[in-house]
Amino acid sequence: MTARxxxxxxxxxxxxxxxxxxxxxxxxxxxxxxxxCREQSIGYTCPKCGFQGP
Ligand SMILES: [Zn+2]
Ligand SMILES: [Zn+2]
Structure with a gap:
């Protein structure tokens, strides 16, 4: 079983x-x-440390 x-x-x-x-x-x-999100270059926020990236 693999988690989604x-x-x-x-x-x-x-x-x-x-x-x-x-x-x-x-x-x-x-x-x-x-x-x-990759196509639209939507930024991400790391759920662990809160780092925001492009
Ligand atoms: Zn997405
Ligand atoms: Zn992080």
Whole structure:
């Protein structure tokens, strides 16, 4: 069983394709963004440390 990951920006369930995952530059917590947020360059906020990025 795999837990569904959610977009850090809009909380949408991530599709396998087009989504992106990367470690927070500040605390290395994994941040996930969906295809839509990536396309629109919507910023994210790290849920752990509150770091905001582009
Ligand atoms: Zn999103
Ligand atoms: Zn962080």
């Amino acid at each position: 990951e959610r977009c850090t920006s809009c909380n949408a369930t991530l599709a396998e394709e087009g989504s992106t995952r990367f470690p927070c530059p500040s605390c290395a917590h994994q941040v996930s963004r969906c295809y839509r």
